[in-house]
Amino acid sequence: MRPGRQGIIDAARREFAEQGYAGASVRDIAHRAGVSMSALYYWYPGKQDLLGAILEEDLEHYNQACRDAVAAAGDRAADQLRALVGATVRYRVDHPVRSSVVLSEGRSLRSDQQAAYERRLAEAGDRFRDVIRRGLAAGEFTTAQPDDARRFILAACNDIGQWYDPAGAIGVGALADRYATLALTLVGAVA
Amino acid sequence: MRPGRQGIIDAARREFAEQGYAGASVRDIAHRAGVSMSALYYWYPGKQDLLGAILEEDLEHYNQACRDAVAAAGDRAADQLRALVGATVRYRVDHPVRSSVVLSEGRSLRSDQQAAYERRLAEAGDRFRDVIRRGLAAGEFTTAQPDDARRFILAACNDIGQWYDPAGAIGVGALADRYATLALTLVGAVA
Amino acid sequence: MRPGRQGIIDAARREFAEQGYAGASVRDIAHRAGVSMSALYYWYPGKQDLLGAILEEDLEHYNQACRDAVAAAGDRAADQLRALVGATVRYRVDHPVRSSVVLSEGRSLRSDQQAAYERRLAEAGDRFRDVIRRGLAAGEFTTAQPDDARRFILAACNDIGQWYDPAGAIGVGALADRYATLALTLVGAVA
Amino acid sequence: MRPGRQGIIDAARREFAEQGYAGASVRDIAHRAGVSMSALYYWYPGKQDLLGAILEEDLEHYNQACRDAVAAAGDRAADQLRALVGATVRYRVDHPVRSSVVLSEGRSLRSDQQAAYERRLAEAGDRFRDVIRRGLAAGEFTTAQPDDARRFILAACNDIGQWYDPAGAIGVGALADRYATLALTLVGAVA
């Protein structure tokens, strides 16, 4: 696990995050992973497959976090939305490198890898959509613009990596709470 | 405008938008512009300078649109925020290529170009910050989270290019209105 | 030799003849031509195109020699067959490098280049077929195996490069005469 | 025969026939043979040795077929020549892969393997030379060009793999007869 495959994936993720997919070089990835280029090619058939493996792993990782958060949140839509926003904020803060690659390098995937990527992305979006729909149906939310609200919430959460300073004064927990509050405002949560 | 320069910039912008800065090739840019590579290098010193010129032109272009919108909006903060959101939504929809490059290729700038870029970016952010601050001071807005609200609004507006379909059913005007409404919700606009 | 295109083609032909297409390296071709690899790629899009250009040039060159020989040979089929065998023998002897590449590297062509190559090869074969058919029709030839005779003749002529020693005692003219004699024997030429 | 060795040789032969020696990769050979690369290297010291073993085995195989054919042919040179042509035609038709490698990859041998290869090739040529010489001595053959005739015959037989279609209408037996007839024509066989 660790020595070959995982070390290479980790190095590739960092390199893709810093340079972008096109700007990253396989040579630098191998060097960063502490293996020869040939060893890298022994474990992965090519640069594109590295990206595919990373996006698969990280999106799945994030989706799992969301599933868990919703499952632990109880029945009220407001609590589920709080949980979802919290999980997303936390993921962006705790995994900035993973988040950066997932959110900006999807377009660099080979065409045959796109479908799986977009399915996983849609799963994430659908979870928000479902919670908001259920909140509306239950009378917990009152917004007339559920789609726009969802887009605001997701865009805001995904944008965190662009400005958040892990060494700064804002804690993750507080940030999650604040973002959840605004999310509930957007969906017009009652009481 | 000028025959050589502008055609090259336009081609470069499209190429950067489609491939990313690192993934774009000077050869392809020249070909797309219909000029020889030598001609391109006659007008611009290099690839980085193309990016610099594009980001300068487009961010300035966007900032001017915002300035004009605010200036035309009258004195109430709510109207100014509506105008600002409207200008941003419109820019993202009407200039998807410009928007895409400005929003995703800033990190590829040479270090000596970064300062100007970030100053212009900050100008855009500050305009939202100022309007929200003035709205709070005037009692028009009531939010306890002005910074978070600003981030939600900007992130949502900037994200439009990721999903908006110009051939789809949603018109720009309607979209601008809807986004402005949510923006006002976020800042807790009164009555 | 000559700058640019021709020098590169000449070097590539020699290299392909000596090492085979797969065994030849673009680096060695460029070195042999006295140009940098980048210069080579300026003139030709890739290794395969070098092979394509060579086979086209050389097969056409040979076909032209055959056309001229037949045209100059007068009306009797026997004379035309003599001319055709003479032209082929001469080509194999005078252009051993061209002959070697044309006869052994056709299978290394890209699929889109194969058709043109095979058309030119067929043209060469058809010229022999036509002459033999006409000789039979005119009563000059009597063989019951015109197809086999044609294959014997062509195979023998094409094989010359495998054993002929240009520094040896056999002159081209004598060889051409001897091969023509056997060719006429094979088709059962009368008197 | 032996489990590892023979499967590897068979795979290598096919690969060499399809791609040429230089174009074939040890990886593909191992994969085709269904063994690991390490296993391949356990049985054979390297790629060159595979080629050496193949050429040795196949040329010897062919030579043995010729020896047997001549031995079974009786004393008349014409019958022996018929037998020799028949054996060669049959070998080219029945073993197209072996034939292809033997006839086109000899030049890729390591220098220390060349001698043995050329000795075996010469043995094949000498058998034809001897039969023709004996036919002339016995008055069975009358050609004035025994060397050229031999070259025609061998070249024609060796060329069969280039055009013969095993799924086509021509049977091996018929083809052998026809080629033998032309061979006898070339040597000027009497009666």
Next chain:
DNA sequence: GATGAATGAGTTTTCATTCAT
């Protein structure tokens, strides 16, 4: 007896850029 893992030199090709004219 056999392999999974790795290597370093090599491959073809593309890159941004320069220069003589």
Next chain:
DNA sequence: GATGAATGAAAACTCATTCAT
């Protein structure tokens, strides 16, 4: 004002081969 020709470095990837186990 502009170009055709060229460059050296680097790109992604493959090669035949080796070695510790």
